[in-house]
Amino acid sequence: MEYNKAKDKFISTWGSLGTLWGINKAMAQIQALLFISTKSLTMEEIMEALKISRGNTSMNLRQLIDWGIVTKELVAGERKEYFSTEKDVQELARHIAKERSRREIKPVIKVLKEVSSIKNDGTAKTKELIKQTKALHDLAESADTILNKMVNKEQNWLSKSLLKLLK
Amino acid sequence: MEYNKAKDKFISTWGSLGTLWGINKAMAQIQALLFISTKSLTMEEIMEALKISRGNTSMNLRQLIDWGIVTKELVAGERKEYFSTEKDVQELARHIAKERSRREIKPVIKVLKEVSSIKNDGTAKTKELIKQTKALHDLAESADTILNKMVNKEQNWLSKSLLKLLK
DNA sequence: TTAAACTTTCAATAATTATTGAAAGTTTAT
DNA sequence: ATAAACTTTCAATAATTATTGAAAGTTTAA
Structure with missing residues (x-):
């Protein structure tokens, strides 16, 4: 080519x-x-x-x-x-992750928090809504945190060693 | 609410x-x-x-x-x-990550591989194309690997401990 | 085999999103 | 102050993507 x-x-x-x-x-x-x-x-x-x-x-x-x-x-x-x-891929990834987190993920996490915090009236459907949105909230928050840490400039040494660790 | x-x-x-x-x-x-x-x-x-x-x-x-x-x-x-x-968020994330990787990320990694493998004719623009797409390729491959490992069922203990480690 | 109870398909249409291009806006030089 | 060299804005239009709904397809029961 x-x-x-x-x-x-x-x-x-x-x-x-x-x-x-x-x-x-x-x-x-x-x-x-x-x-x-x-x-x-x-x-x-x-x-x-x-x-x-x-x-x-x-x-x-x-x-x-x-x-x-x-x-x-x-x-x-x-x-x-x-x-x-930005010519550095690491920096590029960092900017994109940061922005998408700020604009798209964080607001959803906030909604999941609200929804999972409704009063538990004891009905099965309410219990299920709370349980499931709470699980989603926790996952989204973990994923968001880990992503931001991983692409974090100062901690880049860490993501590299993590990758090795996971291989 | x-x-x-x-x-x-x-x-x-x-x-x-x-x-x-x-x-x-x-x-x-x-x-x-x-x-x-x-x-x-x-x-x-x-x-x-x-x-x-x-x-x-x-x-x-x-x-x-x-x-x-x-x-x-x-x-x-x-x-x-x-x-x-699927009611389990971990499993859900795993399926989604796997599918998006397979359908969207892996094909792009393949193209990046091809593009970054063109013959280096010594011109500045060719060198830059190779360098940059290679960097993107390596990043994409690392991200894809780490994501798939992280959501991997068997290794879930790992993602949990990683999260703690990163905090 | 026929009909009822369902699901799938797909051409038509609607909704959304991206793009154009020209008018309006801005900046700088004279 | 004017004009040239540029950029931005935004209403109009085009392109894409999602959705509908009815006809065709499938399965099961009798």
Whole structure:
């Protein structure tokens, strides 16, 4: 496989994976493009490379910046903006895990807490609801905690040793 | 919060979480309904409880069965089918992790392997593509391995002790 | 074998989500 | 202050994905 085919395959695969996991295709592809780029890119270059509109590019770049995985760079003497993504996979995973936890997992954990805390009126269905949502709550909380610890920068040595331990 | 409100909140929250993570709302809600039900339910009961059509219920039940988290039960002397979901959260997590790994993660790891194995022609862009996709490949493989080990039934004692270790 | 009781399939439709593109907005240089 | 060079916004549209519902299929009982 030569460079261009490999590049296209990577970008399109990354886009599909994004879609499968609830992340907009354009957003995933912009990140993929920046991830393998040897230099920061302008909006124009991104539009051109991915064949997407200016508006789409602008909105998705903003989202990526919100997520903390893309940064805007201003080059002295140039008016246009340059974009680059976090190049370190560990850091990338950390940002994504942190954001998805904050936006999606934590709110669900909160709901599970509320639901599992309803008054136990002694009926079987109430008991079951409490029992099951409590189990889900505990699992979600454990998973969320362990995930965040594992991708934690300072504790990275740990996740590496854990991996060995588990093998 | 009384039972019905809590139940509705749980089902709708679970449906939304599904959507956010690329899982069809109806599929997530059927699973949620079964998860807190004290008994197996018929298609009719599921349709009624979630206000969804027969076709939708049928297709999503099949998917849940494919995923290995719902089972069809035949009651002697009754013609209609009864459905129930895995009630143990640990088992549930295990099935979901296994399936998402198999369907979505493993194929991506394969592509990353291919892409990172292209011939290094010495150009900066090729070197960067190889380096970055290789890093992603290694991370994805580690994450996939560790996730599957963690949710592994036999090794569950391990995930529990790991959690303590990480705290 | 027929009919009743059920489930599945799938084309049509609806709902949701992504994308466009042009107008409005912003910044900088002169 | 004006204009050029850019970015953002957002209503319109397109693309995708989910859902319906009725016809076709299946199974069981008589």
